[in-house]
Amino acid sequence: MAVTSQQIEEINKRIGVADTPLVYDIEKGMIKCFTCAVGDINAKWQSDDNKAVAPPTFPLILGFDRMIQELNMDSTLTILHGSTNLECYRSIVSGDTLTVTSTVTGVREREGEKGKSLFVTFEIKCSNQRQEPVALCRQMAILY
Template structure:
């Protein structure tokens, strides 16, 4: 995935990220449920809802961390769920940078980047819509 240089982030509103797809299989569900400590038997047939906004955002954060001296922190997540992602589904994430605003605090420049993502299943049906805010700061 293309990395966006820190000094260009504030000008990238509207930038569309590459489309990503994820297979919802038993291993993914079990690992995620174990990581969050949720042993509900419900996760035998569907993904925990909190798994969906986690899909792909490691790659988004990697794109925002354009160099070793750039730190990316999670700021906020807003999610609207439409239906569960079920075992065997293929979930597609289409995302774009909705906005980016620069702030200076304590002599350091930060960029608050809002990424909007839409998740659909293999039938094209909406699964979730998500807005995540990343705080990107250049150290040094």
């Protein structure tokens, strides 16, 4: 299904507007769920003081689901992932409280055989309970 003009307008309105921040209380179980899903059993994901340590790719999941749902409000579009760029500043351990803000940074239209598709870029910033930056993630999604 091609993207409609109304959908394009709605997404364009979001450019540069930060979403309401999401707050995540990072529990051991959340990190374990992530490492189990990846199949990553590295001992380094457990700290000496018995905390769970998140793999550096863990921030990729924070706020991503909400952004995808918001880009596909009426669930009519197909969304594929175009690219991911992650900058890691600090590690995440269980007990951290993370604040995540996401912003659409750009929208590009492309005419294809089946109609218009959209290339939407967005960035997700993650900071911890000490207001220290933890990660910056830039993503590109393809909607059609």
